[in-house]
Amino acid sequence: MEDLINSLFLDLEAKDLENRSANWKKLFNSLKNQREALLEIVKSRTACTKGSSKQFQIIDVVQILDPLKQVSKSWQPQCEIPADVREKFPEIDKARQAADELLERAIQEECDRQLAVYNYLVAELGEDIKKKDVTDLVKRAIDSSQEAGVFRGRKSVDELKSVLEQFKRVEISSYLETMKRVQTEKDNSDSKPGKLLKYLSENHQKAMTEASEFISTTNNFLDASIAEVNNRIEDLEVSGGATVESCHRAIQDGLAQLRNLITEIKG
Structure with missing residues (x-):
């Protein structure tokens, strides 16, 4: 009171x-x-x-x-x-x-706005978001793509790592718990709109903004980098020479492993 x-x-x-x-x-x-x-x-x-x-x-x-x-x-x-x-x-x-x-x-309106962001996060990162596991995988993909020379995306390596560190620091657990309650209330046919007001009045905008930016930026990096990986693999498959075949195969295998890693992150 x-x-x-x-x-x-x-x-x-x-x-x-x-x-x-x-x-x-x-x-x-x-x-x-x-x-x-x-x-x-x-x-x-x-x-x-x-x-x-x-x-x-x-x-x-x-x-x-x-x-x-x-x-x-x-x-x-x-x-x-x-x-x-x-x-x-x-x-x-x-x-x-x-x-x-x-x-x-x-x-x-506010319920729809906040749930849209929440559903976007769940679709990309899963119902039970394990932030450390996600950020560790993305960090591996960044390092591996740099080593292979296939890093691509609208942000530089340093900029992407900055977004990654920012996402590591942001508190999203309380936001996720609140949105689960909002979803439960919204799905309850007997619920009154006013019951949502308390949850929607909480200020989780920082978590919403930074999590969305992380996903958007990471997806751009992953999509662009995997496209470059595929291009490199195709080039190696059609390029030639028995003398360089084993070298090409090693590079191709490494790129394929990177592609698998990126695909794992993207689910």
């Missing part, structure tokens, strides 16, 4: 708003625009005087505990706002209209 109470009085965190879905941004900005006025309404009705002095007032948290508990059960509006309240406090009316219009759409 402490986090809920703090969230009521602390500034709203954008949590990487730049990458969020369109309706998520729109809802966030709409609520943020009304926040100060709404907070003043809350303060004016929950402040109380302690002692004989009326100059010092504190917030009576007891008054807001139950409403916060009720809202946090589903993260959806709990009741209709009376017409006289809407008229007296237009800020409440505007905030409620934004929630009614945008909340479910924002949740759906």
Whole structure:
């Protein structure tokens, strides 16, 4: 409950708003625009005087505990706002209209966005992502392709190794666990959209961005390098001379092993 109470009085965190879905941004900005006025309404009705002095007032948290508990059960509006309240406090009316219009759409859009990245990672790296195993294999492929003179890709060796090291450092386990919960909720026909809000509000953008960059960059290197390997093998197969046949065969076997390694990484 402490986090809920703090969230009521602390500034709203954008949590990487730049990458969020369109309706998520729109809802966030709409609520943020009304926040100060709404907070003043809350303060004016929950402040109380302690002692004989009326100059010092504190917030009576007891008054807001139950409403916060009720809202946090589903993260959806709990009741209709009376017409006289809407008229007296237009800020409440505007905030409620934004929630009614945008909340479910924002949740759906953001859920689709985050699951798209998650499904991409799973498709490339498997359901049970073993980051060390993947990075070790990619490092071997980089070194082997350099030695064979077939390293190709849009990034240089140093740039690719930098992306590799960056991926090693990024924390993705908590993101993966969160997305498994999101997928479970989404697949549950009885689940309410508001239940996803807590998970989707977590900020895992760094993990999403760096993991996606690692996969994209690595795939480009693997595809380009294996194409070069195949070209070299074809050249060796048609080039000639009995005097160089054994040498060609050794190179060809080495390149074939490299191709197998790269194919193993790409699954």
